[in-house]
Amino acid sequence: MVIPCIDLMDRKVVQLIQGKEKFLELPDAVAVLEKFANYPEIQVIDLDAAMGKAENNAEIVRELCRRKPCRVGGGIRSVERAQAAAGDGALKVIVGSSAFSARGINEEFLRGLVAAMPRDKILIAVDSLGDRVAIRGWRETLPLTAAQALPQLEAYCSEFLCTYIDAEGKLQGTNLDWFRSLRAATKLPITAAGGITTDDEIQALEELGMNSALGMAIYRKVFPEFFVEREPGRH
Numbered sequence: 001m002v003i004p005c006i007d008l009m010d011r012k013v014v015q016l017i018q019g020k021e022k023f024l025e026l027p028d029a030v031a032v033l034e035k036f037a038n039y040p041e042i043q044v045i046d047l048d049a050a051m052g053k054a055e056n057n058a059e060i061v062r063e064l065c066r067r068k069p070c071r072v073g074g075g076i077r078s079v080e081r082a083q084a085a086a087g088d089g090a091l092k093v094i095v096g097s098s099a100f101s102a103r104g105i106n107e108e109f110l111r112g113l114v115a116a117m118p119r120d121k122i123l124i125a126v127d128s129l130g131d132r133v134a135i136r137g138w139r140e141t142l143p144l145t146a147a148q149a150l151p152q153l154e155a156y157c158s159e160f161l162c163t164y165i166d167a168e169g170k171l172q173g174t175n176l177d178w179f180r181s182l183r184a185a186t187k188l189p190i191t192a193a194g195g196i197t198t199d200d201e202i203q204a205l206e207e208l209g210m211n212s213a214l215g216m217a218i219y220r221k222v223f224p225e226f227f228v229e230r231e232p233g234r235h
């Protein structure tokens with residue numbers, strides 16, 4: 001399954017390169033959602049909330065969830081916030097940085113989370129930069145690989161979202177070998193993200209039993225006018 005991504009910043013839909021450089025900005029999230037009408041699920045990330053900024057996008061997230069099944073993440077740092085996201089209609093709640101501590105897995109938080117809400121509503125994001133788990137908006141890495149983290153997290157979620165940050169937003173392809181290593185590390189469903197560019201890559205991931213969360217690649221197809229002058233990685 002292909003899952004389009006809607007990333008929100010300052011009430012606009014954006015696409016970033018490596019989580020930093022803004023490449024694309026669209027003012028109407030509902031209009032973007034309508035462009036993805038043929039896809040069964042959408043991934044919605046509140047980037048402002050992820051960076052600890054004011055929750056400018058909460059109303060937009062609720063409206064998107066009302067219109068379409070949405071996996072929702074960004075700034076889910078407490079059990080209460082996770083419950084609120086589920087209450088706002090999220091199909092699944094994406095927990096990222098809060099699943100980890102400086103020592104590795106934040107088991108205290110995760111035990112509280114699964115005690116408070118159904119495990120099948122929880123999706124844990126395990127993002128990797130330079131083969132290390134990256135947290136806090138990808139600004140900090142841990143002495144832990146994604147393949148090491150997944151087995152330790154299985155008891156606390158129903159699925160993983162795994163992003164290969166090194167290729168994120170570049171439209172130059174992803175690292176299929178890395179995703180194969182993750183498939184060998186867990187039996188839980190995995191949604192792959194990060195640099196997925198071609199139909200061949202999507203097919204290869206499907207053969208691994210993985211969904212593909214697409215950002216820049218799907219926007220290039222749906223909004224081609226933004227990609228005429230310049231593509232990510234080509235300055």
